[in-house]
Amino acid sequence: MPPKDKETVSGQGCKPPVTVYLGLGSNMGDSRANLQRAVALLDLHPEIKVERVSPFLETAPVGYLEQPHFLNGVLQATTTLSPQALLAAAQSIENRLGRKRTVRWGPRTIDIDILLYGDLVLKSADLTIPHPRMQERAFVLQPLALLAPELRLPGCLETVGALAQKLAHPAAEK
Ligand code: AMP
Numbered sequence: 001m002p003p004k005d006k007e008t009v010s011g012q013g014c015k016p017p018v019t020v021y022l023g024l025g026s027n028m029g030d031s032r033a034n035l036q037r038a039v040a041l042l043d044l045h046p047e048i049k050v051e052r053v054s055p056f057l058e059t060a061p062v063g064y065l066e067q068p069h070f071l072n073g074v075l076q077a078t079t080t081l082s083p084q085a086l087l088a089a090a091q092s093i094e095n096r097l098g099r100k101r102t103v104r105w106g107p108r109t110i111d112i113d114i115l116l117y118g119d120l121v122l123k124s125a126d127l128t129i130p131h132p133r134m135q136e137r138a139f140v141l142q143p144l145a146l147l148a149p150e151l152r153l154p155g156c157l158e159t160v161g162a163l164a165q166k167l168a169h170p171a172a173e174k
Contacts, residue, residue, distance in 0.1 A: 017078035023113040031071035052076045054143035074143040138167045
């Protein structure tokens with residue numbers, strides 16, 4: 001077989017990048033630095049390009065209340081990773097930043113969630129997209145609305161901006 005030229009080889013198997021939104025949260029250590037490091041590590045991944053990052057908002061804990069307030073943000077990125085591979089990349093960054101899984105919904109140095117992956121709707125054993133209950137959660141919707149107010153979740157008539165406005169407790173920018 002004749003050798004393939006570089007262009008042909010690099011063009012093979014290329015998938016078009018998908019726009020994704022990731023939710024970030026931290027309430028242990030220097031939360032702002034943890035969020036910034038997570039953004040930087042995600043962007044360092046060869047198949048993830050961070051496009052925009054929301055302001056970081058301080059929010060009250062949900063679920064397990066006896067813990068410090070969170071700092072939350074959302075980023076928009078493009079990726080050629082599959083949803084599963086993106087989850088693995090996010091979890092490896094969580095581990096690298098010292099996340100210990102102890103109490104469910106408990107304190108964490110960093111939490112990285114896949115909120116949206118294009119307009120994909122997926123429910124598997126370890127991955128649900130859009131992220132479960134994101135429509136009701138101020139700590140997700142408010143930073144997302146600052147980034148992409150006109151965005152609509154798959155199958156949802158209302159924009160993210162309209163959904164965020166309906167929430168009772170606005171989060172404060174920090
Ligand atoms: P958490 O404690 O919030 O980091 O939850 C992590 C668990 O949620 C992991 O075991 C994931 O497999 C699961 N999970 C389900 N859907 C998602 C999603 N969209 N993004 C991140 N984790 C998810």
